[in-house]
Amino acid sequence: MMKKAVHFGAGNIGRGFIGKLLADSDVAVTFADVNGPLIDQLSHEQKYNVRVVGKDSKIDVVKHITAVNSMSKDVVDQIANTDMVTTAVGANVLDKIARTIAEGLVKRFEQGNESPLNIIACENMVRGSTHLKAEVYAHLNEEQQTKADEYVGFVDSAVDRIVPPMDAANDDPLEVTVESFSEWIVDDQQFKGEIPSIVGMERTSNLMAYVERKLFTLNTGHCITAYLGCMAGYRTIREAIGDPIIRMDVTEAMKESGEVLIQRYGFDRELHYAYIEKIIERFSNPFLVDEVARVGREPIRKLGRNDRLIRPLLGTIEYGTANDALLKGIAAALKYENATDPQAVELQAYLQEYGVMKTLTHYCGLEATSKEAQSIESIFSQL
Numbered sequence: 001m002m003k004k005a006v007h008f009g010a011g012n013i014g015r016g017f018i019g020k021l022l023a024d025s026d027v028a029v030t031f032a033d034v035n036g037p038l039i040d041q042l043s044h045e046q047k048y049n050v051r052v053v054g055k056d057s058k059i060d061v062v063k064h065i066t067a068v069n070s071m072s073k074d075v076v077d078q079i080a081n082t083d084m085v086t087t088a089v090g091a092n093v094l095d096k097i098a099r100t101i102a103e104g105l106v107k108r109f110e111q112g113n114e115s116p117l118n119i120i121a122c123e124n125m126v127r128g129s130t131h132l133k134a135e136v137y138a139h140l141n142e143e144q145q146t147k148a149d150e151y152v153g154f155v156d157s158a159v160d161r162i163v164p165p166m167d168a169a170n171d172d173p174l175e176v177t178v179e180s181f182s183e184w185i186v187d188d189q190q191f192k193g194e195i196p197s198i199v200g201m202e203r204t205s206n207l208m209a210y211v212e213r214k215l216f217t218l219n220t221g222h223c224i225t226a227y228l229g230c231m232a233g234y235r236t237i238r239e240a241i242g243d244p245i246i247r248m249d250v251t252e253a254m255k256e257s258g259e260v261l262i263q264r265y266g267f268d269r270e271l272h273y274a275y276i277e278k279i280i281e282r283f284s285n286p287f288l289v290d291e292v293a294r295v296g297r298e299p300i301r302k303l304g305r306n307d308r309l310i311r312p313l314l315g316t317i318e319y320g321t322a323n324d325a326l327l328k329g330i331a332a333a334l335k336y337e338n339a340t341d342p343q344a345v346e347l348q349a350y351l352q353e354y355g356v357m358k359t360l361t362h363y364c365g366l367e368a369t370s371k372e373a374q375s376i377e378s379i380f381s382q383l
C-alpha cells in the first residue's frame with residue numbers, strides 16, 4: 001500500500017523540496033498549511049509544477065498530493081493514520097504546530113494504531129525535531145509520552161536547497177522554482193520501525209557534523225552576503241556576491257567558520273574549500289532571483305547564540321582561530337535595516353536605545369567585556 005505523509009508548510013521548501021521528494025518516492029502527501037487560498041488550490045489541483053533551474057532546466061510535475069488547513073480537525077485525523085510527518089514552516093512556527101501534532105498522536109493511540117510514525121522537522125535549525133519533540137511532549141500525559149517513546153521517532157535532519165519565492169512566469173501560483181542542487185540528510189539513529197526509502201534522503205549516524213556543515217557554511221555565508229549586500233545597496237544575492245569585495249569577505253567568513261568545522265569534525269580541508277566554492281557558485285545562480293531581504297530575514301533569530309553567525313564565532317574562540325571576517329559579518333548584521341521586517345525594526349530600535357555592546361549581550365549572549373564584542377563595536381562604527 002502507498003505510504004502516507006503529512007507535511008506542514010506548503011511554501012517554497014515544502015512544495016519545492018520535501019513534498020517533491022516524498023511524492024517522487026510514491027508517498028501520498030497531504031500538505032497542511034494556514035494559507036487558505038493555497039490549500040484550496042492544492043487540494044483542487046492535486047498536483048503542481050516544480051521548475052528546476054540550472055545548466056539543465058526542466059519542469060517536474062508533482063502528483064499524489066492533497067492539502068488541508070493545519071488548524072482544522074482534518075489534520076489531526078490525518079496524523080492519526082499517517083506514516084510520516086514532515087515540516088518546513090519556519091523555526092519559530094514549530095511551537096505553534098506542536099499541539100496539533102500531539103492531538104494527532106493522542107487520537108492515533110486511542111485508535112490503537114501502533115504502527116511506527118516518524119516526524120522530521122526540515123528547518124534551518126540545529127536539531128529541530130528534538131526541539132519539536134519537547135514541544136509536543138508538553139501536550140502529552142505520562143502514559144501518552146511512554147507510548148510516543150515506543151512508536152514515534154523524532155528524526156533530526158539537515159536540509160539544503162535554495163528555493164526563493166518566484167513570480168510565476170505563467171501565472172501559476174502553485175509553481176515553485178528551485179536550484180538543481182539538493183541535500184536532505186537525516187539521523188538514522190532516531191527512526192522508529194523501518195527507515196522509509198525516500199529518493200534523495202540520505203542517512204547518517206553523524207548528523208551534527210552535517211547540520212553544522214550546512215548551517216555554518218551555506219547559511220553563514222548567505223546571510224553575510226545579504227547583510228553586506230544590503231549595506232552596499234544591492235537587491236539580490238547574485239548582485240551582492242558579484243561584488244569582488246563582498247565575495248572575498250564572504251569566502252573568508254566561510255573559511256573561518258570552516259576551520260572550526262574541520263577541527264571539530266575532521267572534515268578534509270581541500271574538500272571543504274571545494275564545498276565553499278560550490279556554495280559561492282550557487283549564490284551566483286543566474287536563474288534564481290533571491291532577494292537580500294529574504295536571505296537576511298529575521299536578523300534577531302540569525303544573531304542568536306546558536307545560530308549561523310555567533311555559533312561559528314564561538315567556535316573560533318574555542319579553537320583560537322581567525323575570525324576577522326565573521327566579526328565583520330556580525331557588525332553588518334547589526335546594521336541591517338528593513339522597515340518591512342519586524343525583527344530588523346526591533347533590532348535597530350534596541351541599538352538606538354542601548355548601543356552595540358548591550359545589543360550583543362541581549363540578542364547574541366556575548367559578554368560586553370569580551371575582545372570579540374569590542375572588535376564588533378569598532379567595526380560597526382567604521383562600516
Ligand SMILES: NC(=O)C1=CN([C@@H]2O[C@H](COP(=O)(O)OP(=O)(O)OC[C@H]3O[C@@H](n4cnc5c(N)ncnc54)[C@H](O)[C@@H]3O)[C@@H](O)[C@H]2O)C=CC1
Nearest residue numbers: 009010011012013033034070088089090091123124162163
Ligand atoms: N527556502 C529555502 O531555500 C530554504 C528554507 N529552509 C527552511 O525551511 C523552512 C520553510 O522555509 P520556506 O519554505 O522558504 O518558507 P515559506 O514561507 O515559503 O513557507 C512556509 C509555509 O509555512 C506555512 N505556515 C505558517 N504557519 C503555519 C502553521 N501554523 N501550520 C502550517 N503551515 C504554516 C506558511 O503559510 C507557508 O506556506 C524554514 O525553516 C527555512 O529556514 C531550509 C532550506 C532552504
Ligand SMILES: O=P(O)(O)OC[C@H]1O[C@](O)(CO)[C@@H](O)[C@@H]1O
Nearest residue numbers: 124161162218219222223295297
Ligand atoms: O530560511 P532562513 O533561516 O531565514 O534563512 C534563509 C536561508 O535559508 C535558505 O533559504 C536555505 O538554506 C538559504 O537560502 C538562506 O541562507
